[in-house]
Amino acid sequence: xxxxxSFVGRPEAIKRALAKASAQKSGQSKEELDAAIVGINxxxxxxxxxxxxxxxxxxxxxSIINGVKTYGNCRLNIASVGTLAE
Numbered sequence: 184x185x186x187x188x189s190f191v192g193r194p195e196a197i198k199r200a201l202a203k204a205s206a207q208k209s210g211q212s213k214e215e216l217d218a219a220i221v222g223i224n225x226x227x228x229x230x231x232x233x234x235x236x237x238x239x240x241x242x243x244x245x246s247i248i249n250g251v252k253t254y255g256n257c258r259l260n261i262a263s264v265g266t267l268a269e
Contacts (some may be wrong), residue, residue: 185244186216191264194227197239215243219257226261236264 186208190200201220208216219241231237243257 185242186212186219187242188216189238189240191236191238193236193267194231194233197237198224198227211245211247215245215255215257219243219259222257223259223261226259231261234266236267238262238264 188201188204190197192200201216201223205213205216205220223239223241227237238261240260241257243255245255246253
């Protein structure tokens with residue numbers, strides 16, 4: 184199964200959008216996205232200024248045979264777009 188998400192916004196808004204995307208998935212796609220969200224949130228928590236606007240793109244897929252994950256891949260790109268003018 185696979186997943187693909189893409190968001191632009193501040194870190195906290197991106198976390199909310201990831202949670203919403205997860206809620207809309209089911210089965211193996213949800214499991215794969217949820218596993219990726221843990222790492223994405225850790226990166227956002229540790230390495231990003233809260234006022235920064237980011238572009239976050241993540242996609243991944245896995246092969247499962249007889250209920251056992253035999254292969255998995257996740258691609259993540261986080262880029263700074265700038266600071267939101269207020």
